[in-house]
Amino acid sequence: MSKIEMTKKHLITCSVILVLVIISRLNIFSTDPVYPANHIAYTPSNLIFSKPAEEADVVYNFANEALPVNDKKVDFKLKKSIAKHRYKNIQSNVLHAKADKMFPIIEPILRAYGIPEDFKFVPLVESGLCGGTSPKGARGVWQFMPGTARSYGLKVGKGKDERLNLRKSTIAACKYIKELYGEFNSWTLAAAAYNNGSIKLERAMNRQNEDNYFRMSLNRETGSYIYKLIAMKEIINKPDKYGYKNFYSYNQKPLPFFLAYN
Template identity: 35%
Template sequence: MRFSLKNISARNTKILAAITVISILSAWMKYSTSTPQKLVIHKRVAEKQSKKLVKFTFAGEILPFDSPLILKRYRRAIAQNRNYNIGNLDMIKAAKRWFPLIEPILRQNKIPDDFKYVATAESKFMLSFSNKGAGGFWQMMPITARGLGLEVNEEVDERFHPIKSTEVVCKLLRQTYNMFGDWTSVALAYNMGSNAFMRLKKKHGASSVHFIRSNHETERYFFLVMASKDLIENAARYGYRVRKSGKVSEVKVVEVRETISDLSKFAKTHHISLATLRSFNPWLRTQSLTIKPQSQNQKYLLILPVVVSSEIEELDEEYEVEPSTKNILAKDSSFSP
């Protein structure tokens, strides 16, 4: 009887061992056959995303999105933009206000229209200053702004004047283009300085400026410009939309050649509040506007609204943008923002 039980026990052990081996082999075969399919799917998605972006240009220059490195840098910039959804909403609204003033100036100076997105990447049209003291829509240092003919003092800061700051920046961009001969280099040089970028370009000698290794800020900068372009041009895809009844705020430009001692009274004569006047003229710092005989500015340009309307609204109360697997925001294991 004992011998018989031992035989049964040994037989059961063998059966269990066989079942275990079969289970392991089955699981391995299932993994080995499904994993390549998943890899193929990921590859096809990546190829599809790259094809969608292959004609994505900056100033008429096609970006090398066929490079995994460039695609990854761009996706990181998009992800970074998604972390500032309320700020993005304000940027989209501000772009609707300021672009109609900036675009004609770019055209008049034969600067590609895409350079308006340099301003959005630089400042998001926020009325703030960098840690180094750069300010304005184009983020200029005070000494640079004064050297270009802008007035920066306790009463006015024309770095925040959308018309005058854009006019002087256009001159600077044209000079930089004459140095490098391509607009992508101009955008990068604007961020890090023409001389510094020239040294970097000579050092690396890369076939494309997109592959030049530089500091983290400059490498990221150009893709933030492109991410801003994509966000503003395709706002609905990222969770924002333009109201069908919304209109861009119409404005008029008024030349001021005499001192205005009280801007509040001036605003009332034009049937607007002082707050509205400041909103359209963020370069004003005080309650007055003085024409100084010794100043190179013998006139100022005040921007006044004709019709003020709301253009943009969020799709939900928290301004969240839901990720989509159908576009470049699709997450995968190879991407970590």
């Protein structure tokens, strides 16, 4: 083979390789990449407008019964209740201080009676920031009326009031709540009945032909009751998120024995 023929053959080979390279690069840039099914493509726009982690959608629930937060009315009432209990509105750590004292006593009793732990927030809502005796005569952190307290084993009268004993009143509350759950077959409705009374709640359910708390029209206090419980759950479990900075968790310090018998 002559030198000229060898040169021509070499040029043809190089040309073919160059063409293949060009075609390959064109295919790379003209074909959509294949990603796994769960891949999320981040573009400049969705990076800019994506929600911060703390504002991402949160699944709220009470006793594992989820709220229909896709309902605008429910979502508004919940956010309003949470905002009302932020530190900037309360300006005090009293709620966390109460939780520190009460929860170590309340939690094991709730478990023993098969009551969801979320009911430990009921005393914080019932007794509020001040506690004491209500204008109607309810007393103690569980706010028992005298007659109801006696019905569930508490001694009231003759210089003795066991509604003020956290351990005994919690046992009484568990018996009452369990009875309410047996009647309504819903922890949410049981909590609402604890606030409003089972007879009034049952009448409202029959009148409205409705058994979903979040779709019912109730009096102002009971209609906001579950929202308050969930708000309380939020601020106690996520204090930093809602502005509560200076507090100490009972999990980080021993609980004085006498608190069980206040």
